[in-house]
Structure formats: C-alpha cells, structure tokens
Amino acid sequence: MNLPQLSRREFILLSLQLLALSQLPGCRSSQPVIGKDPVPRPLMAEDHCEALAHWAEKGVRDAVLLNFDTHDDIRWVPNHKIDALSDIYRSRDWQRFRQVSGMGEDSLYHLGNWIYAGGRLGIFREVYWIIPFEVLSMEDPEAKMRLFLKEYEFNDGEISSFSLVGGRFRGTFHGIPFTVCDMGSLPDIGSPLLLSIDTDFFPPYSTVHEKSYLPSLHDLFTALYGKKYRILDAVVSYSVNGDYLPPHLRWIGDTIGAILEKPGLIDENPTEFLTLLQQLDNDYRGTDTAAMLGYIEAWQARYPLPPVKAYQALAHTLRNEPESAFRAAREACAQDPRYCTLFPYIGTYHYTGGRYAVAETFYRAGFAANPAMTNGLFQYGHCLRRMGRIKEAITWYEKDEAANGLFPTRFLITEMHLLRGDREAARASLAKAVDGLAQNRYADVINDETARAIYAALDFSERERLRDLSAVLRANPTVIRMLTTYPRSSLR
Incomplete structure (x- = not known):
C-alpha cells in the first residue's frame, strides 16, 4: 500500500502533535520500579523540610507520599501561615519559598510540619508514615496506637478519625488522608509515589529490633523491593540539624542514597569501608574504645575520611581525652564542613557531665567553624x-x-x-x-x-x-x- 506524501507544513504539524502526546502522563517513560531500576539523583537534604520546596518547584501535584521517619512531620500550621505560603507557591517564587522555612517565629513551615503544609498546598493527596517502632505488633494495637499518637501530641479530635484497617492505623489529619504503618504492613500502592527516608528512622529501628545499621538498611530495602513501588521522586534527609541524628551517623544517609541509585547493593557484601564503619559503630555502642582506636589506627592510611574521624573523636571523648577528641573533630570538620556539628555534640556531652570549661572549648570551635550552625x-x-x-x-x-x-x-x-x-x-x-x-x-x-x-x-x-x-x-x-x-x- 502506498502511503500518502506529507507536505512540509503537514509534517511539522504532525511532529508537534506527537511531541504533545509524548508529554501526557500516560505516554511518558515509566517511573523506576524500586529494587529493579535505579532511582536517579535522589535529593540528599540536610533538613527534611527541604523536600517540600524541592517537590513544589518540580511541579509535583496530588501525589502519594511514603515517609520513613521517627517523627510524623505533619504538625498543624495556622491558617494565616498556610495562606501566606500559598501566595508564594502560586507566584512560583522558589527562592522565597525556601527562605520562609525554619523554626523561627516568622517562618511559614519547618521540619516538623512540612507534610501538613504540602497536603494543604495540594502537593500530597495521601500520606503514609512508616514508623520504626513495633506498636502495631503489640497486644490491642488500636488502643496502643491511640496512645502512640497522643504521645506525639495529636489531640483527641485528630485521633478520633483513626481506626485499625488491614494492620495499618488509618485516618485523616485536618482533611489529609494519613496512615501509620510499619515495615511489616507497607501498603500496596499502584500509582507512582514520592519516597522520603529520614535517616533518623534508623537509630530507634536498630535499637527496637536489636540490629546494627547495615542489617537494618537491608530490612528496609527488602520490604520496599517486595512492594515494587514505582518511584516518582525520592528524598533522603540527614536530620543532623536539630540534633535528631548524631553527626557520626551521616554515613547511613549516604548509604541510603547509594542504594537508591544502585539497588543491587543490598545483595552484595558490604564494601570494606562500610564494614569498617559498622564495626566502629558496634564498638562505640559497646563503649569498647580500645577496639575502636585499634581499627582506626590500622585503617587510617586507607580511609582518612570524616566518618572515621568522627568515630575517633567519640572514642577519645569516652576515654576523657578531650584534646585528642578535639583534634579528630577538627580534622573531620576541615575535610567536610557538615561534620562541624561534632563540636557542639561533644560539647553537650561534657556539659551534661559538668565539665563546663571543656564543653565551652568545643562549642566555641563549632560556632567559629560554622557561624550559622544552630546545633548546641x-x-x-x-x-x-x-x-x-x-x-x-x-x-x-x-x-x-x-x-x-x-x-x-x-x-x-x-x-x-x-x-x-x-x-x-x-x-x-x-x-x-x-x-x-x-x-x-x-x-x-x-x-x-x-x-x-x-x-x-x-x-x-x-x-x-x-x-x-x-x-x-x-x-x-x-x-x-x-x-x-x-x-x-x-x-x-
């Protein structure tokens, strides 16, 4: 059969129509399936609320959010602040949108309420909060979950909409569909979703389940892979700001980002460097400072890196060797300014122990290295x-x-x-x-x-x-x- 010949004008019009069709949601390239495909370039955020501006600027609308976190991040925001944020959102002034985040009185949203703000702006249509605790596995889980939300400062009116459905605690928060679940009760979600992982999820998960961090990471990704979620976008938060995560655990956030981009990592043996960090952390938890310093001395020529220096500073701190701890913290801070939070972290350790002059040495060094630091x-x-x-x-x-x-x-x-x-x-x-x-x-x-x-x-x-x-x-x-x-x- 002979095909009709197209004029140049007809060819251009047809090309434009095909281009427009390719931009429709159903015709775009499929989103990566977690566990099967790499999740490219996840946002590695210091503060969790950075996710809101990131997704607002990307034009995300009406999305399902899956949030692994120790905290709910959905605290209520007064209407006048939501209205002011909505005006900025509609104007698409993303620089201003980011500037109005923070914990100060004049901020419009922060790391404790960014999910609520996103729900009110229409960015999230439904939210799943995956908790690191085993409340849903306890006897009478519905009563325990009501108490759990109460402890997280949900009021009685907000809790009243919740009920246990399919092993998940489901309700609404000021009109936003909100479900609390754990890794054993992850939902089936067919639509592409936003994945958010706060690194502060892992210290309580590790403690509750009596596992070190690498097996805990394996648990999380195995659970995710089993659901075959399609990922619209992903954010990993460190949450060291505000002292929600100790600074020496930043490597866990780095590892989450690496696994998202290379999903097969969870089936491989951990790298030599990760094995070292995990061993150092195990010994730190057990306060075996001699073993820690022995490993660091043996491997420091190969890995003279900030995460190792952080554990070295902590080992010397536990041994009441503040000068050695100071040197190690200073080296980590010089190599990577994100590790300057070691100074106030160690300073607070000494303050709690009544060693005020020593504590001040660390506080002042941290604020001198990073005057904008709010930790401590x-x-x-x-x-x-x-x-x-x-x-x-x-x-x-x-x-x-x-x-x-x-x-x-x-x-x-x-x-x-x-x-x-x-x-x-x-x-x-x-x-x-x-x-x-x-x-x-x-x-x-x-x-x-x-x-x-x-x-x-x-x-x-x-x-x-x-x-x-x-x-x-x-x-x-x-x-x-x-x-x-x-x-x-x-x-x-």
Missing part, C-alpha cells in the same frame, strides 16, 4: 549560665530563639534578666515568653533547665503582682503538666 546554641547558653556568665548566656539564648522560636528559650532569657537583677527587662521578657507559650500548641517541658526557668517566671509574676500573666501561665496546659512532671523538689 541552647545548651551553650546553659553552659555559660552554669559558669556564672549570665550576660553571655543571654546572647547565646537570643541566638537560639532567633533560630528556633520563643518557646522555651524566652523563659530562660527571662530567668537570666532576673539573675542580673534587671526587673524591667524581666517584665518585658516574661510578657514575650507567655505570649510565645500561648501561641505554641506543641510546647512541652522536657528538661530541668526549662522547668526551673518557668518556676522562676511564676515566682516573679506573683511577687510583682503581674496577675494577668500569672493567671495565663498557671492555666496553660504545658505548665500544668510541668507542675506534676517536674516538681520543684526534683530540680537540680
């Missing part, structure tokens, strides 16, 4: 206060407040003004602290320092007859819980 700001303020350097403590608390919001730091600042005898500054600071507490639905007292500062605020408000502030404080649910959880007699 709060603890350094405590350290300075313990050393009697109240004015300096205020400076560092204010830096923490700028980075992480009013609560609880503003109460610490108020306490510092009281210690300095500045009643007027304390009055102004207390009003700001009470307002910050009232605006923070998720506020909780989790340490002696914060409890002591709130007790000081209560005493001051009553002594100065600041009746309105005193009444608001005593009626606040966070303070009511604190009075029971942290009685005055328990504070050191």
Whole structure:
C-alpha cells in the first residue's frame, strides 16, 4: 500500500502533535520500579523540610507520599501561615519559598510540619508514615496506637478519625488522608509515589529490633523491593540539624542514597569501608574504645575520611581525652564542613557531665567553624549560665530563639534578666515568653533547665503582682503538666 506524501507544513504539524502526546502522563517513560531500576539523583537534604520546596518547584501535584521517619512531620500550621505560603507557591517564587522555612517565629513551615503544609498546598493527596517502632505488633494495637499518637501530641479530635484497617492505623489529619504503618504492613500502592527516608528512622529501628545499621538498611530495602513501588521522586534527609541524628551517623544517609541509585547493593557484601564503619559503630555502642582506636589506627592510611574521624573523636571523648577528641573533630570538620556539628555534640556531652570549661572549648570551635550552625546554641547558653556568665548566656539564648522560636528559650532569657537583677527587662521578657507559650500548641517541658526557668517566671509574676500573666501561665496546659512532671523538689 502506498502511503500518502506529507507536505512540509503537514509534517511539522504532525511532529508537534506527537511531541504533545509524548508529554501526557500516560505516554511518558515509566517511573523506576524500586529494587529493579535505579532511582536517579535522589535529593540528599540536610533538613527534611527541604523536600517540600524541592517537590513544589518540580511541579509535583496530588501525589502519594511514603515517609520513613521517627517523627510524623505533619504538625498543624495556622491558617494565616498556610495562606501566606500559598501566595508564594502560586507566584512560583522558589527562592522565597525556601527562605520562609525554619523554626523561627516568622517562618511559614519547618521540619516538623512540612507534610501538613504540602497536603494543604495540594502537593500530597495521601500520606503514609512508616514508623520504626513495633506498636502495631503489640497486644490491642488500636488502643496502643491511640496512645502512640497522643504521645506525639495529636489531640483527641485528630485521633478520633483513626481506626485499625488491614494492620495499618488509618485516618485523616485536618482533611489529609494519613496512615501509620510499619515495615511489616507497607501498603500496596499502584500509582507512582514520592519516597522520603529520614535517616533518623534508623537509630530507634536498630535499637527496637536489636540490629546494627547495615542489617537494618537491608530490612528496609527488602520490604520496599517486595512492594515494587514505582518511584516518582525520592528524598533522603540527614536530620543532623536539630540534633535528631548524631553527626557520626551521616554515613547511613549516604548509604541510603547509594542504594537508591544502585539497588543491587543490598545483595552484595558490604564494601570494606562500610564494614569498617559498622564495626566502629558496634564498638562505640559497646563503649569498647580500645577496639575502636585499634581499627582506626590500622585503617587510617586507607580511609582518612570524616566518618572515621568522627568515630575517633567519640572514642577519645569516652576515654576523657578531650584534646585528642578535639583534634579528630577538627580534622573531620576541615575535610567536610557538615561534620562541624561534632563540636557542639561533644560539647553537650561534657556539659551534661559538668565539665563546663571543656564543653565551652568545643562549642566555641563549632560556632567559629560554622557561624550559622544552630546545633548546641541552647545548651551553650546553659553552659555559660552554669559558669556564672549570665550576660553571655543571654546572647547565646537570643541566638537560639532567633533560630528556633520563643518557646522555651524566652523563659530562660527571662530567668537570666532576673539573675542580673534587671526587673524591667524581666517584665518585658516574661510578657514575650507567655505570649510565645500561648501561641505554641506543641510546647512541652522536657528538661530541668526549662522547668526551673518557668518556676522562676511564676515566682516573679506573683511577687510583682503581674496577675494577668500569672493567671495565663498557671492555666496553660504545658505548665500544668510541668507542675506534676517536674516538681520543684526534683530540680537540680
């Protein structure tokens, strides 16, 4: 049969039509199947909330999110912040979109609520949160899961929509379909999905299941491979910022990214380097510092790399050899600035042990190496206060407040003004602290320092007859819980 001849104009029109058809979702090249195909170029994020801007800019809409994480990351955001973020989203100003993330008071979303923001923007149509714990395997799992969500600060109204369905705890969070499951109850999902893995999933998973990290990684990817999910895009978060993951475990995040790009790695023997890191971690958990330093000495010529230097610094820290620990941390930081967080991490170890001068050496080195670092700001303020350097403590608390919001730091600042005898500054600071507490639905007292500062605020408000502030404080649910959880007699 003779085919008709096309004119040049007809040929161009036909080519344009074929090109347009190729852009339709059903005609695009198929998404990679996890376990079978490489997942190319996953975003390796420091903070988990970077995923939101990444997917917003890529134009992702109405997607299913599968999130492996120790934290839910779906905390509620006030409507006025969602409206402001929506305006930026519609304007496609991605630089501004990224700038409004963070834990400060003026931010519009952060690492604890980015999933909620994404649901409200229409980026996610359904969310699955895979937890590292075995709550769903316990006796009476539905009751245990209700308690679990309560401990994660879901309120009774938010929990009421949830029920146990097919071994998964399914409900909605302010209209967003939200399901909690574990690796044994992963859902069947036919549509392409967004895969999100937070490295902080692995420390609790490893502890609960009594496995080291490489077998834990094998468990996760074996479970994923069995589902044959089609991956629209993937993000791996380190979460060292905010101290959700210890800095020496960054190598786990690196390994997740490598496996996504080369799925066959889980069936191969671990590389020599990974075997070394796993052995160092096993010995660190067992506090066998002699074995750690022996391995490092034997392999340092071949692997003079930041992850190994990190374990070396920790081994010397456990041996109370701060000068050697400092040298190793400094070398890791110089090789890779992301490892500068070792300094405040080790500084907090010494602060907790009452070695304040040693702790300060590490804190100052970390902030000198990376002035934008937010790790350890709060603890350094405590350290300075313990050393009697109240004015300096205020400076560092204010830096923490700028980075992480009013609560609880503003109460610490108020306490510092009281210690300095500045009643007027304390009055102004207390009003700001009470307002910050009232605006923070998720506020909780989790340490002696914060409890002591709130007790000081209560005493001051009553002594100065600041009746309105005193009444608001005593009626606040966070303070009511604190009075029971942290009685005055328990504070050191």
